[in-house]
Amino acid sequence: MFWMLDPWVQKSPRRRSDEVQRRQENRGLWTVDYGLFKEGVKVLPRDNLIEEIGQRSDLVSLISEYVPLKKAGKNYKGLCPFHSERTPSFIVSPEKQLWHCFGCGAGGNVFSFLMKIENLSFLEAAKALAQRAGVKWQSTPQSKGQDELRERLFKVNDFALSYFHDNLFNLKRGKLALSYLKERGLDKKVMEEFKLGFALPEWDSLLKEAQKKGFLLSDLEKLGLLSARSGQEGYYDNFRHRVIFPILDTQERVVGFGGRSLGQEEPKYLNSRESLVFNKSRSLFGLNLAKQEISKQGLAIIVEGYMDVIAAFQFGKTNVVASMGTSLTPEQARLLSRYTNSVVIAYDPDLAGRMASKRGLDLLSSANLKVKVAVLPEGKDPDELIRESGVKLWEELVKDAKSLIDYKIDLILSHQEIKDVEDKAQVAEEIVRVLEGIKNPVVLDGYLKLAAQRLQVDESAIRSLKAQLKISYGKKVRKFASPISGQKKIEREMLHLMVENKAALEAAKMEILPSDFTDPTFREIAEVL
Template identity: 45%
Template sequence: MSMRYSEQLIEEVTQRNDIIEIISEYVNLKNAGKNYKGLCPFHNEKTPSFVVSKDKQLYHCFGCGEAGDVIRFIMKIENLDFIDALELLAEKCNIDLSEYKNNSYSSEKINKRNQLYEVNREAALYFYRNLIRTKNEGINYLLNRGLSIDIIKKFGLGYAINDWEKLNKYLLGKGYKQETIHEAGLVISKNGRRYYDRFRNRVIFPIISTTKKIVGFGGRVLDDSLPKYLNSPESAIFNKGRTLYGLNLARNELGKEKRLIVVEGYTDVITLYQYGIKNAVATLGTSLTKNHAELFKRYCQEVIIAYDSDSAGEAATIRGMDILDEVGCKVRIIRLSDKMDPDEYIRSFGADTFKAQINKAQPLIDYKLDKIKSENDLNTNEGRINFLNESIKIIKSLKSPVKTDIYVEKLSKDARVAPNVIKSEIYGNNRDKKNQYKYNKNNRVFGFKTNKKHEKNFEPVIKLEKNGSIEIEKNIISLCLSTKTNYKKISSKINDKDFLNNNTKNIFCIISDIYANNEKIDFMSLVDRLDIEDTKLLKELEQRVVPFENLDKTINDLLISLKHFKIKNEIELTKEEIMKLEKIKYKDERNVMKIKELWKKLDLLGKELKNIGKNQIDLKGGKSYE
């Protein structure tokens, strides 16, 4: 992340874009107490744990931990880097960035990126004019494939003339530096001296970012020569693993299913678009990466894979589909007949047939099971065993018991083996894990963990000193959260003033309120009442396990430790006060008296500190140190 724009601009952009308004464009937010709440766009969830604060202009998700301000949100959700997110937000609130670009605010890096965008734009116009204004093979090729002029314009297609240096000369003539043209990947250099055009005699597909900037180009040959597709190399503005061809248009066409179709070729995207299927995208000659998967997750709920049958079966493709599945996208696969790609298929059979294919696309698991089935000869014992073993591996990975049961049933029929046999294979090795889960569940009260069976007792005061009072206070809060009985025991001995840290103090106050009103404690009801900073701590506390054998002893130890820190803190403050007074050159009587008093107090505090641990101290009933 580069912070080259001035702090002043960043502040202005942050102030003028209300985080609630911006996030509401992506997430359905509801006002809940102090904060707004909704389903997290960054992970899969059914109950909202994504919290946005209007006061603080921050967001935080308890499910996945994602948190930040409005710029961070746009970076994540639009998959942009800092500069692009800033520019997008600036545009939204009509801040003119050109004044920042052309004076001292601008930086080399921003200039470089803008130069790359500009040279790409100029090149795209050049390719486009070649295609439209001159007689050429490119336009014939596209028209022969059934593309209309309108659609050619819509996607900004172009043509690279069969010449070694026309484009380079043109761009140099327009005043672009050779270095910039080279960095954009429009030319290839030979020994750093001669430069020649990368794209020659190819149809050109500009690759456009979701912020509508041209980040690179794809070029396709007009005949059978290789490589069929040639892409711009990666640059400061072009990352293939994070870019999807056509997403700039498809993102607005997801429909109520929130669905994207992944195809292999640029022409597939374009032909589908022309036939009214406008939600297709293509990867840029790479298989699906984790970054792609995150991109999909942000835009859609379901991904339909529409590759030709050869590539769909490849291991890399299956891995890609697994990655999509892992991030929580629903994945289904279209199987097109006769080894056709979507482009050919829709031109042969029409849009309705293709839509029918989308509707009956296979879920990933069925697709995988079918694939295993087709690879094994079920008439031989060896084939059946292999089929069973491979299939069981896949069914085992299912999280839903209902789903598991359905597929066990299916597999049992296909392999002609009793369902119980398959089930014992599936659950056999999992028994330990299952018991573990039960054990933990039983120890959870109101969703907060305690661990009675933990072997160690609570750590002694001295050891904890390193971590400071905050650790003690966190443990106290965790116990308060776990049961009302614990809370009562604790609150009979301390009140909120005994906490040294504000975060824990705030949470303690709210817990007290909730118990006082006889309400049930649950995580989200607490979140609704807390400031967003304190909610982060709450999440940590929810997951904290306080180990203890003897609850009363643990509580007592914690309270003693808390008192220990409170006194130490008091001693420090008193010392500071004394030092301040000692520095006054001409002390009046009042100062002298005050210093004497403070020394006395310091003495008492010291004794008190020594006594800690010797007796069990009742904080509330004991001496006041205020």
């Protein structure tokens, strides 16, 4: 019967122990100590605690937060959240505390549902359910201190969010910030949805409020909300005279903040420092709100900044997240892959954005994601585009997004001036090298024809070059000494801007890492700058 427990739940402790050992061998993710499960270095609780969490959890109540359910006899029925369907085949049994979909075959208990819908590990799901059910989580002696600190830091962030948010909607204190946000086209509903706030201009406003509430100032320093005064005792507020964008994780916990200056304060955008609860490289702004729509559509759109995400949401496009700058990371790619296998990059169409889009293509592809690039009109970021040109144009640009190969070819052609035959030969070589990774012969044939058309050369010349360079599946590429490539030209232009223009240098420091430069010499220069 389908109401049987998930095989993992049914196994005896000894059999589960064997299963964990097999998972460790196969995936390198698990370790085991009989009677006490471990995930990485974190110890999982004993069976009696898991049993108590399961018994005190209401499966119908939990699932109802994700799926509209209707009573059907003793059970409940709804549309499956794990695949597209028109006729409800998703059944929940309150009596047995089990769920099953007759459409896709998925099923299990309260733990497996939360793990699947939120893409959590068993440990994460168990902790979340324990908190929800009012069951005290039993930490091990090794992790108790760190767990207590983490909980304190989350409470501090909750306090800071409430304080900043109250400031924004205070008629006197938040007037300037509220005017700025309204000028940017935001309405109160979307401000509330993203829990936006305002940090006052004073150097100690948050500090004083934290003292009143009894928080440890050292905890606020750990989170980057305060900094220690140089050469003297005491602290000062890090976020001052800034619109505040809270950053939440997929479990709706406040992990950090971004602040946009409303005056001459530098930098223009300031983020929380790395902490026990915040790692920018592992966070995506807006994912807590976008994850369900991303899963539903099977598509995520990545933009650069906070306002790009918020503008998209205000106009009903809720599958958009921000990398908070242009340095997309492998951790962010893996995080996104929990919810979809298709991504469209919609970065700003400036030089930094184009460089980042190219890096993002390769990075997301290496995470086994299907990735395309939406090419925005020159001078328009997603926020401006949506507000000024409307959501219809945005939809068209996303729909017409270029594939990895097409975008790379366009990038080469746009950054390589063809003055003579030698220039054309150099560009042809770069394009043919881009085609190296294409394994499907039909697709490769199509791109060889396209390359010939774009370069206005005979198709046989491109095929001859391809053969000469030995770019085909399973064969090694023979390297030729060549003039500076299109990618190097982009990097050289970026360095030139950074050297000549102070504002460009400061902007680059916020969005580009020295390691992003592929040329060793350029990388060294960037490190010095």
